[in-house]
Amino acid sequence: MGRRAHSKGIEQETAGGVGLEAQPDFVAGFARGLKVIRAFGENSHMLTLSQVAERSGLTAAGARRLLLTLVTLGYAGTKDRFYFLTPRILSLGYSYLTSLPLYHFAQPILEELVEKTGETCAVGVLDDVDVVYVLRIPVRRIASGDFGIGTRRPAHATSMGRILLGHLNERELADYFERADLRAYTGTTVTDPKLLRQRIKEDREQGYSWITGEMAEHVSGLSVPIIGEDSRVNSAINISFNRPKISSNEVLREYLPPLRDAADQIHRSLMLRDRSMADRPTRLKG
Amino acid sequence: MGRRAHSKGIEQETAGGVGLEAQPDFVAGFARGLKVIRAFGENSHMLTLSQVAERSGLTAAGARRLLLTLVTLGYAGTKDRFYFLTPRILSLGYSYLTSLPLYHFAQPILEELVEKTGETCAVGVLDDVDVVYVLRIPVRRIASGDFGIGTRRPAHATSMGRILLGHLNERELADYFERADLRAYTGTTVTDPKLLRQRIKEDREQGYSWITGEMAEHVSGLSVPIIGEDSRVNSAINISFNRPKISSNEVLREYLPPLRDAADQIHRSLMLRDRSMADRPTRLKG
Numbered sequence: 001m002g003r004r005a006h007s008k009g010i011e012q013e014t015a016g017g018v019g020l021e022a023q024p025d026f027v028a029g030f031a032r033g034l035k036v037i038r039a040f041g042e043n044s045h046m047l048t049l050s051q052v053a054e055r056s057g058l059t060a061a062g063a064r065r066l067l068l069t070l071v072t073l074g075y076a077g078t079k080d081r082f083y084f085l086t087p088r089i090l091s092l093g094y095s096y097l098t099s100l101p102l103y104h105f106a107q108p109i110l111e112e113l114v115e116k117t118g119e120t121c122a123v124g125v126l127d128d129v130d131v132v133y134v135l136r137i138p139v140r141r142i143a144s145g146d147f148g149i150g151t152r153r154p155a156h157a158t159s160m161g162r163i164l165l166g167h168l169n170e171r172e173l174a175d176y177f178e179r180a181d182l183r184a185y186t187g188t189t190v191t192d193p194k195l196l197r198q199r200i201k202e203d204r205e206q207g208y209s210w211i212t213g214e215m216a217e218h219v220s221g222l223s224v225p226i227i228g229e230d231s232r233v234n235s236a237i238n239i240s241f242n243r244p245k246i247s248s249n250e251v252l253r254e255y256l257p258p259l260r261d262a263a264d265q266i267h268r269s270l271m272l273r274d275r276s277m278a279d280r281p282t283r284l285k286g
Numbered sequence: 287m288g289r290r291a292h293s294k295g296i297e298q299e300t301a302g303g304v305g306l307e308a309q310p311d312f313v314a315g316f317a318r319g320l321k322v323i324r325a326f327g328e329n330s331h332m333l334t335l336s337q338v339a340e341r342s343g344l345t346a347a348g349a350r351r352l353l354l355t356l357v358t359l360g361y362a363g364t365k366d367r368f369y370f371l372t373p374r375i376l377s378l379g380y381s382y383l384t385s386l387p388l389y390h391f392a393q394p395i396l397e398e399l400v401e402k403t404g405e406t407c408a409v410g411v412l413d414d415v416d417v418v419y420v421l422r423i424p425v426r427r428i429a430s431g432d433f434g435i436g437t438r439r440p441a442h443a444t445s446m447g448r449i450l451l452g453h454l455n456e457r458e459l460a461d462y463f464e465r466a467d468l469r470a471y472t473g474t475t476v477t478d479p480k481l482l483r484q485r486i487k488e489d490r491e492q493g494y495s496w497i498t499g500e501m502a503e504h505v506s507g508l509s510v511p512i513i514g515e516d517s518r519v520n521s522a523i524n525i526s527f528n529r530p531k532i533s534s535n536e537v538l539r540e541y542l543p544p545l546r547d548a549a550d551q552i553h554r555s556l557m558l559r560d561r562s563m564a565d566r567p568t569r570l571k572g
Contacts (some may be wrong), residue, residue: 023358025350025351025354025355026351026354026355026358027315027319027351027352027355028315029313029314029315029316029319030315030316030318030319030352030355030356031355031358031359032316033313033315033316033319033320034319034359034361034378037378037381038377038378038381039381040381040382040385041380041381041384041385042384042385043385044385045385045386045387064311065311065312065313066313066316068311068312069311069312069313069316069317072309072312072317073317073320074413074414075320084385085381085382085385086382086413087382087411087412087413087418087420088413088414088418089378089379089381089382090379090382090383090418090420090435090436091324091379091436091438092320092323092324092375092378092379093375093376093377093378093379093380093436094327094379094436094437095323095324095325095326095327095371095375096326096371096372096373096375096376097376097436098327098328099326099327099328099329099330099331099370099371100331101331107424111424125373126373127360127372127373127374128360128374132373132374132376134373134376137423137424138393138397138423149376149380149435150376150377150379150380150383151380152377
């Protein structure tokens with residue numbers, strides 16, 4: 001896929017100011033501009049020029065030109081000495097979401113699953129060492145995590161992550177273990193690489209992953225793979241439970257069947273779509 | 287705000303190849319890179335180099351360097367002669383979402399509203415001439431629109447749009463009417479600028495907007511403004527109904543009170559947050 005070869009690891013190499021920027025096909029202004037966008041985030045709605053420069057590791061003059069470019073294109077605004085992103089920035093992520101084959105029909109299937117189970121359900125994909133949610137339908141609970149599409153979670157401590165890691169090839173998995181930060185989030189997070197490898201293998205063999213309390217106390221997750229139209233697993237579907245005590249038997253009996261049904265439905269829709277796309281002219285519509 | 291001065295209008299001027307790129311503070315490589323990202327979208331998961339070049343109005347050589355930059359940074363992948371975006375692209379839109387003050391606490395309030403009303407609810411903001419959804423919780427219905435965060439709808443035909451337009455100042459509103467494409471989506475869409483101005487004014491005065499069948503047949507929406515921590519209205523909250531017949535009296539009696547409660551709750555949370563932020567050191571955390 002080429003994707004996993006390019007990772008945080010590479011991005012970090014540039015921190016020293018050498019490497020990537022010297023490559024003939026690398027457009028440094030573009031790369032720096034993307035860093036400026038990422039400088040904004042939690043508790044940083046409005047940033048001054050010097051805050052943006054510091055967070056993105058750029059000179060003030062460089063950050064200023066990139067911010068003004070964003071303002072000119074309507075992706076950012078400015079007020080007094082502050083800069084902020086505008087909702088137009090969402091159109092960049094939206095390009096990805098709407099280009100995902102499963103995006104368009106997975107939502108009603110996920111909604112039906114939420115209705116059946118009464119629990120929070122999500123679809124996720126792997127990006128580097130994290131799981132990224134591309135669809136998520138929350139069920140209201142006290143202290144439920146307030147996160148939506150685009151949220152990342154470390155793959156090693158989540159059931160979706162274990163499923164997705166289980167479908168990497170040997171080289172990709174070795175690459176994962178080289179770069180991932182296997183930190184403990186609770187007393188029970190699996191952080192030993194050998195044990196984690198074994199868990200990933202077991203979960204792959206049994207076709208589901210059930211993890212309880214490794215990412216956060218009282219939070220459990222059940223995930224199964226979604227088989228794509230190319231017979232590969234690039235995404236997983238999940239039910240998460242936010243309760244102090246929950247029995248593994250109950251979960252597997254009550255929640256695994258509807259979860260598998262939903263994954264099957266999405267798989268079948270992907271296959272149907274793939275066949276109907278094949279009938280269309282090669283030239284994609286604009 | 288500065289935001290509305292920079293719009294589609296300006297972006298279109300660059301189509302001729304002159305204008306923006308000549309400005310000293312404009313980083314052309316960054317602007318072209320953002321166009322490359324936007325070339326991907328519905329039914330275009332995988333694009334060839336020439337498709338990307340055509341869609342973004344760039345030369346093949348230029349598009350190639352920008353695509354390779356995205357691949358190097360992990361924002362895109364490549365397979366055979368195709369390019370595709372990776373989930374990392376979502377982190378760009380996520381910078382915006384998590385930087386929105388209302389993003390973190392509006393979700394539980396919206397979920398409670400969905401539970402109370404049993405209908406699809408959303409929070410939106412205005413971007414240029416469109417409403418952009420920044421939070422949306424769908425309720426499953428046959429033929430419900432399959433759209434999520436980042437979706438755009440033309441402001442003139444939606445109840446959120448009418449609320450948000452009603453809180454622009456005179457200059458901003460004149461600017462809107464200059465650029466908006468007031469097209470008819472159904473037989474009842476208001477397309478006459480004079481009549482639309484009047485509706486916007488009436489909705490502002492009554493404090494809510496109720497629109498039925500103007501964006502799509504059988505789809506209705508009820509929206510109220512969310513008053514921000516700066517006493518300005520930058521976002522609106524909405525309930526949408528996907529039913530052939532629905533009485534205006536019933537909607538106003540049953541749905542307006544909980545909708546107003548939710549808007550009030552979000553407003554109060556924004557005020558509290560603003561006060562607690564004022565106690566923090568000026569230096570924002572990294």
